[in-house]
Amino acid sequence: xxxxxxLEEIYQWLxxxxxxxxxxxxxxxxxxxxxxxxxxxxLAGFRSSLExxxxxxxxxxxxxxxLPRWILATAALALLVATPLYWNAHQQRAAEQxxxxxxxxxxxxxxxxxxxPASMEPLMQLITKENQ
Amino acid sequence: MExxxxxxxxxxxxxxxxRDFDAVVxxxxxxxxxxxxxxxxxxxxxxxxxxxxxxHAYKAWARFRGEASIQTWxxxxxxxxxxxxxxxxxxxxxxxLQAGDSERIGGxxxxxxxxxxxxTLLREQIAAIWKATAxxxxxxxxxxxxxxxxxxxxxEVAAATGLSENAVKVHLYRALRAVRTQMGRxx
Numbered sequence: 001x002x003x004x005x006x007l008e009e010i011y012q013w014l015x016x017x018x019x020x021x022x023x024x025x026x027x028x029x030x031x032x033x034x035x036x037x038x039x040x041x042x043l044a045g046f047r048s049s050l051e052x053x054x055x056x057x058x059x060x061x062x063x064x065x066x067l068p069r070w071i072l073a074t075a076a077l078a079l080l081v082a083t084p085l086y087w088n089a090h091q092q093r094a095a096e097q098x099x100x101x102x103x104x105x106x107x108x109x110x111x112x113x114x115x116x117p118a119s120m121e122p123l124m125q126l127i128t129k130e131n132q
Numbered sequence: 133m134e135x136x137x138x139x140x141x142x143x144x145x146x147x148x149x150x151r152d153f154d155a156v157v158x159x160x161x162x163x164x165x166x167x168x169x170x171x172x173x174x175x176x177x178x179x180x181x182x183x184x185x186x187x188h189a190y191k192a193w194a195r196f197r198g199e200a201s202i203q204t205w206x207x208x209x210x211x212x213x214x215x216x217x218x219x220x221x222x223x224x225x226x227x228x229l230q231a232g233d234s235e236r237i238g239g240x241x242x243x244x245x246x247x248x249x250x251x252t253l254l255r256e257q258i259a260a261i262w263k264a265t266a267x268x269x270x271x272x273x274x275x276x277x278x279x280x281x282x283x284x285x286x287x288e289v290a291a292a293t294g295l296s297e298n299a300v301k302v303h304l305y306r307a308l309r310a311v312r313t314q315m316g317r318x319x
Contacts, residue, residue, distance in 0.1 A: 011305045042257035055162040056179045
């Protein structure tokens, strides 16, 4: 058997490296095995003591994910530009509608103010000429 | 792989796939808390830091692409928070240590296989480790806790701390040397 493992080699084994070579040595060397075992058990006990610490219940202040500022700024700008455009278009449509309504009323008025129906107007013109 | 580690790996994979942050919190809350507790030795501060860690993670969750494991990603956040907290708390930390706070964090419970003498010796050794870690420089302590309290591999520790694997080894061996000395063993 070779000489004992160095402390660094034992630390390597504890760190999870060089396991096969070290384990082979531990099988043949009680002194190194005892050295490793003592450290290993103490570290396991340390971890176990920490695991026994009572863990508080899960609680963390959730925040709703907010949109990036540039998206909010772009949306505000778009709203600012779109509102007057929409308002103008709305006003224009209202004015056109008012004009169309006015024309329709004029036509109705004209139709109501006739003395004879429109289809009889040529006949009335003939009668007027004969009378003259 | 150990059965518990396999279950954790499956749960982590599932949480990553489904983008279920609540599952991540349930899975890693105790680990982050214990790391914070071992680092700061103050339950209230550890709980606040754990909350802070998951709040940071929640805000960054949409950007998490899975380049590192969730555990490594979370521990990286926790390590940074502990480092910031430790800078502000160094004085209080030493006061607490002098008051024997480390002894109260958790007591090792015997599994019944050890004789009373061996159990007493083990308790003393665990207390020595707590005492040794308290006196370690910040990086050595972080590396030591991630390896031996969180059971992370050297590569995971390197990823969580931003150190090279070789630097992790150097810090870890120095920490182990300090622990062994505190346990009453000569070089």
